Amino acid sequence: MSIKSEAIWAPSPSTTRGQPTPISADPKGERLAYANNKSIFLRSIDNPSASTQYSGHTTATTVARFSPSGYYVASGDVSGTVRVWDCVGEGATKGEYHIIGGKINDLAWDGDSARIIAVGDGKEKYGHCITADSGNSVGEISGHSSQINSVSIRQHRPLRAMTGSDDTSLVFYHGAPFKFNTSIRKHQRFIYGVAFSPDGSSVVSVGADKQIFLYDGKTGEPKAEVGAGEHKGSIFGLSWSKDSRKFVTSSADQTIKIWDAEAGKSIQTWRMGEEGRVSIPDHQVGVVWPQGRSDGLIISLNLNGDLTYLSEGEASPRKVIHGHQKNITAMATSDTRESKPTLVTGSSDGRICNWDVPTGTGDYVDGEGHTNYVSSIVAAPRGIYSVGWDDSLRSMDASAKVFTGSAASTDGQPKGVAVTFDGLTVVTTHKSLQTFKDGQKQKEVQFKNTSPTTITADDYLVAVACDDGSLLILDPKTLETKRKVDPLGSMISALSLSPDGRHLAAGCSNGKISVFDTSNWEIVISRWSSHTARVTSISWNKGGTHALSGGLDTNVFVWSVKKPGMRVGKPNAHKDGVNGVAWVDDSTVASVGGDAAVKLWKVEALS
Secondary structure, three states: OEEEEEEEEOOOOOOOOOOOOOOEEOOOOOEEEEEEOOEEEEEEOOOOOOEEEEOOOOOOEEEEEEOOOOOEEEEEEOOOEEEEEEOOOOOOEEEEEEOOOOOEEEEEEOOOOOEEEEEEOOOOOOEEEEEOOOOOEEEEOOOOOOOEEEEEEOOOOOOEEEEEEOOOOEEEEEOOOEEEEEEEOOOOOOEEEEEEOOOOOEEEEEEOOOOEEEEEOOOOOEEEEEOOOOOOOOEEEEEEOOOOOEEEEEEOOOEEEEEEOOOOEEEEEEEOOOOOOOOHHHOEEEEEOOOOOOOOEEEEEEOOOOEEEEEOOOOOOOEEEOOOOOOEEEEEEEOOOOOOOEEEEEEOOOOEEEEEOOOOEEEEOEOOOOOOOEEEEEEEOOEEEEEEOOOEEEEEEOOOOEEEEEEEEOOOOEEEEEEOOOOOEEEEEOOEEEEEEOOEEEEEEEOOOOOEEEEEEOOOOEEEEEOOOOEEEEOOOOOOEEEEEOOOOOOEEEEEEOOOOOEEEEEEOOOOEEEEEOOOOEEEEEEEOOOOOOEEEEEEOOOOOEEEEEEOOOOEEEEEOOOOOOEEEEOOOOOOOEEEEEEEEOOEEEEEEOOOOEEEEEEEOOO
C-alpha cells in the first residue's frame, strides 16, 4: 500500500476585526499568499482548489509576501520571526531571522529581491531591514513611537521606503542602507496601509481616519489628498494597478473603490453585503491587484475570510471563495452524486462548509447554524446531523446546502452524534445519552459516575465509550445496556463500526486501536498501534476491509483487516493534529485538522 498527497483545499485567510490583513500576489498574477493560523498558504488564483502549504512557523503567522523575482516568499509571525523560503520547489527554508520582540505586521521586498524590511509591534524597536539571504542588517527603521502597521519599498533606484504607524505618522527612508529621512504627519488616526506605485513615481497612504494621501515617490513630498469623504469607514487595504495610473482601496464601510491617481477621483465602487444593511462580516480588510494579468482582476478579502474576485468595469463579482478560518473539528461524507460524495466540515467557530469533491470548491451551509465549536458531524440517508457547544443538534441537506428544521436542545455540551439506519439520532453529552426523531427528543439516559466520550451506531446497536475506559453496547430502541466490554486500559477517544457491522474499531488516548468482533465482542486486532498520541477519528471503507485513522500526533494511517501488521501512514498530515478522517471513494481519503485545511490523499495498492 502507498499514500500520497492529491490535493490541499486551503482555508481562508485569518482576519482580525479592526486590523488590516495583508494578502500578496506573485509577479505573474498566478498565486496568492496569505497567513492562516500557523501556516502560510500559496493558492492558485484561477484554480483556488490547488494550493500548497508552508508549515515552518511555530507560532501564528501574520503576513506573507512574494519576492519580485517570484522564487521566494518572506513570511512573519507573532513571535517576531521572519522566514524566507522557496516557493517554486519543495518549500525549503532559506533563512530564519528574529526581527523584533513582538508581532510582525507587514513585510516588503526591494526590487532586487535582496533586501527585506519587516515591521510590527516590537518592544525595543518596531522594524528592521535585513538581507534576504543572510539576515545581515542593511538599515535602521526608526522615527516611530508606536507599532508600525505597513511598509513599502520603491522598486526602482534610488531606493526609498515608507512606513505607517499607530502613532499617526509616516516615515520616509532613503536607502540602501535605509536611513530616516523625514517624518510626515497628514493622518489623524492609525495608518493601516502604504504602497509605492510600480513605476516608483508615487506612494499612497490610507488609514483609520478614512483619508487617502498621495506623495512623491522620490522625495516623499505630499502631493494631494484623494477622495475626501468618499469612504465612510477605516481603510484597511491598498494596492496599485500594474500601469501605476490607478489604485484600489478596501474599507470597513463594505466597499472596494478604484481610484484614478492623477485625477484623484473614484472611478468604480463595489459594495459588499445587502444594500442599506450594515454587515460586520463584510468589512473589507485586505485587497490585492495582481500584476502580470490582463483581465483587470482585483481580489478583496472580507472579515469573514471570503475572497471576492472583481473585474474592473464589471458591476458584479466574478466569484467568491469560501472556506474555514479556524481549526476544523469534525467531518463527514455524504453520497449526493453518482460519481463522488461531498464533504461536510465543521470548525471551532461554528462554521459548517459543504465541499464538492470533483471541483474542490466549498460553500457555507445556509440558514441558522451553530454559534460555537462543532464537536461532531454524521451523515445518514435522510440527511446530515451536527452537534456543537451551543448545546444544539442541527440537521442539514447536503445537496441543497441548507440547514433544515429547527435546532434541538441537547441539555448539555454534546460530545458526539450517531444515526441508526431507521433515522434515530443519538447524541452523547457530558452527562447523558439522548435520542431524537425528526428533531424531537425521544429518550434520555443519565450517567452518574462516568461521562460519555464518543459514540457510534447502526440499526442493531449503539456503542458508547466512557471516560473510565469502559465500552457500553446498548439497544438502539430501548437504550438498555446489552453488554459492558472490559476496559482497554486507556480512555477510548474514537469509535467506528464497519459498514457491514462485523467490526467495531476503538481508538484510545494512548494512540492504540483495537478492533472487536461484534458477534462475540472479542478483540480480533490489537496490532494497530502506530499513533503516538490520542486517536481522534476512525473511518472504514465501504467494503470494511480497511480502516483510516487520524490522531493528535499529526499522522494519518490506513490499516488492513486482512493483514493487521500492514499499514501505510502520512506523518505531519496536519499541523497541530488531525481531527477528522473519511473515505471519499475506494482509493481516496480525506482528512481535516488544526491547520483549517481539507486534504485529499491517494491510497494505492490496497491489500
